[in-house]
Amino acid sequence: MTINKTGGETCRLRGVVFDLDGVLVVTDRYHYQAWKELADDLGLPFDSKINHQLRGVSREESLQRIYGSRPLPPPEEFKAQCDRKNERYKELIRQMDENDVLEGAAELLIQLRDAGVKSAVASSSKNAREVVERTGLHRYIDFVADGNSITRAKPDPQVFLVACEGIGCRPCECVGVEDAEAGVEAIRRAGMVAVGVGAQAKDADCWVQTVGDLSVDLLRRLVERLPENRKNC
Ligand code: BG6
Numbered sequence: 001m002t003i004n005k006t007g008g009e010t011c012r013l014r015g016v017v018f019d020l021d022g023v024l025v026v027t028d029r030y031h032y033q034a035w036k037e038l039a040d041d042l043g044l045p046f047d048s049k050i051n052h053q054l055r056g057v058s059r060e061e062s063l064q065r066i067y068g069s070r071p072l073p074p075p076e077e078f079k080a081q082c083d084r085k086n087e088r089y090k091e092l093i094r095q096m097d098e099n100d101v102l103e104g105a106a107e108l109l110i111q112l113r114d115a116g117v118k119s120a121v122a123s124s125s126k127n128a129r130e131v132v133e134r135t136g137l138h139r140y141i142d143f144v145a146d147g148n149s150i151t152r153a154k155p156d157p158q159v160f161l162v163a164c165e166g167i168g169c170r171p172c173e174c175v176g177v178e179d180a181e182a183g184v185e186a187i188r189r190a191g192m193v194a195v196g197v198g199a200q201a202k203d204a205d206c207w208v209q210t211v212g213d214l215s216v217d218l219l220r221r222l223v224e225r226l227p228e229n230r231k232n233c
């Protein structure tokens with residue numbers, strides 16, 4: 001059975017759009033270290049619990065959240081603090097390589113490529129391209145939409161729409177894969193099927209523990225909306 005999503009047209013899987021950080025690669029610890037060093041210097045509390053709340057959140061919004069209810073510094077100082085964190089983050093990700101790719105991610109990307117399904121990245125990070133290249137994922141990814149491609153952050157759907165366009169697919173032909181709540185909302189608002197990965201993304205059309213639990217077959221069935229596969233992966 002195939003259920004139509006776009007008033008009469010049948011959608012088949014043609015593309016998969018992946019969030020990067022926390023879905024394909026592990027960058028959490030580098031973001032954590034860079035924010036922790038800055039926060040310690042500024043005398044602001046910061047721990048891994050706060051760091052988790054920054055998943056999928058832009059650099060500026062992250063610093064605002066770290067300040068919490070404390071008064072923010074003047075804009076130039078605020079920007080300098082964001083830049084400082086970013087410089088440190090960039091220094092840290094220089095050590096990234098294929099070992100930072102999450103288990104099963106490269107295998108899934110290869111399966112997709114062999115099946116003729118396009119793969120794209122939709123990341124809030126302005127450093128996404130560098131991470132994709134350092135980890136070797138550029139070999140399997142057809143298009144990267146990142147923090148430099150957009151004017152509106154997740155949960156706005158913009159980055160996912162730019163990614164769909166980059167791989168020449170309509171949103172209804174694509175599955176989006178995310179580990180952050182705001183990202184799942186962005187995928188939904190883009191009109192795509194949403195797959196959630198990990199503890200913070202349970203409110204998706206389909207939820208899995210890791211990206212390695214996905215297969216081309218399952219993604220196909222999700223786009224074709226076979227009811228038994230929704231919320232039941
Ligand atoms: C997201 C990360 O992918 O990118 C966030 O999950 C990060 O933690 C955001 O703040 C922005 O990244 P960057 O590299 O542009 O500071």
Ligand code: MG
Nearest residue numbers: 019021022179
């Ligand atoms: Mg993420």
